[in-house]
Amino acid sequence: MKIPCKNELNSDNVELLLIDMDGTLGFSLIPEEDAINSALKWVSEEVTRIAGYLISEEEVMQLYKQIKIKQYKQYPLQTRRHDKRLRFTLLLEELSRSRHIELPANMIRKIMKIYWQVFQAEAAPYPKTHSTLEALKRRHKVVVITNNGKYEGEKKRRIFGLEPAKHYDLFITSEKLGGTCKPSEEYFKRVMQQVKSSLGIDVPTGRIAIIGDDPSGDITLANMSGVLSIRVKKDLHSSEQPKNDLEKACAEINEINELLTLL
Ligand SMILES: [Mg+2]
Known part of the structure; x- marks a missing residue:
C-alpha cells in the first residue's frame, strides 16, 4: 500500500489530473x-x-x-x-x-x-462541470478516464457535452487499455503509457491526482498507485463510507467546482 496522504492534500505542483466520468462529471449512476x-x-x-x-x-x-x-x-x-x-x-x-x-x-x-x-x-453533466474543466485545463493536463467500453463511453461523453480540447486533453475508455478496469495497478500503468504516447509527457506520481466518485474504484486506484486522491461526493456513492484505508481520499468535495480552490 502506497497511500500518499493522510486526509491531507498536498496539491502543490499537481500537473496531471485523471478524472473519472460517471458520477464525477455528471449524474449517471x-x-x-x-x-x-x-x-x-x-x-x-x-x-x-x-x-x-x-x-x-x-x-x-x-x-x-x-x-x-x-x-x-x-x-x-x-x-x-x-x-x-x-x-x-x-x-x-x-x-x-x-x-x-x-x-x-x-x-x-x-x-x-x-x-x-x-x-x-x-443523465446530465453537473451545472459547474464544463466551466470547471475549462478552468482546470488552463493550469493542468486533464485526462478523463472511464471503465466504460468505447461505445458506451462515447455515448456518455456526448450526453455530458464533453468536448476535446475545450474540456479535456485526452479521453481514455477501457478499450484503449486492453479492456482492463479500475482499480488495478495494470490499469494505472496503461493509463500512463497512453498519456505519454498521446500527450508526450511523463509525470511522476507525486504530481498526479485522481478525481472520482467511487471509493472502491477511483480512490482505491489512486491509493494503490501512490497518487493524490480527491473524492467527489455525488450520485449513487455520495453517502458511502470508506470500507478500508484504500478507500479513504486525501480530500473530499461536494461539488465539482470546489476543485478550483483545492488545486
Ligand atoms: Mg464514477
Whole structure:
C-alpha cells in the first residue's frame, strides 16, 4: 500500500489530473439504475406475454442480479464485466432456457433502446462541470478516464457535452487499455503509457491526482498507485463510507467546482 496522504492534500505542483466520468462529471449512476429497472420491467411484461403465465418483475430482477455477479466473477477487472448488452443477452438466454420459451431475436435491441431512452432522459453533466474543466485545463493536463467500453463511453461523453480540447486533453475508455478496469495497478500503468504516447509527457506520481466518485474504484486506484486522491461526493456513492484505508481520499468535495480552490 502506497497511500500518499493522510486526509491531507498536498496539491502543490499537481500537473496531471485523471478524472473519472460517471458520477464525477455528471449524474449517471442513479439514471443507470433507473434505466436497468425500466428495461427489466419491460422484459417481465414481454416474457409473461410470450410464456402465457406471470414471470414477475421481482423474479426477472433477481435473475439479472445473479447474472451480474457471475459476470463480475467471470471478467475480473475487465470492461466486459460492465457490458450491459452482454448482461441482458445472458438474461434472455437464461429466461429462454429455464422457462422453455422461444424469445424473438430483436428483444435485445428493444431492451437497449429502452435502457438508453431512460438513461438519456435523466443523465446530465453537473451545472459547474464544463466551466470547471475549462478552468482546470488552463493550469493542468486533464485526462478523463472511464471503465466504460468505447461505445458506451462515447455515448456518455456526448450526453455530458464533453468536448476535446475545450474540456479535456485526452479521453481514455477501457478499450484503449486492453479492456482492463479500475482499480488495478495494470490499469494505472496503461493509463500512463497512453498519456505519454498521446500527450508526450511523463509525470511522476507525486504530481498526479485522481478525481472520482467511487471509493472502491477511483480512490482505491489512486491509493494503490501512490497518487493524490480527491473524492467527489455525488450520485449513487455520495453517502458511502470508506470500507478500508484504500478507500479513504486525501480530500473530499461536494461539488465539482470546489476543485478550483483545492488545486
Ligand atoms: Mg464514477
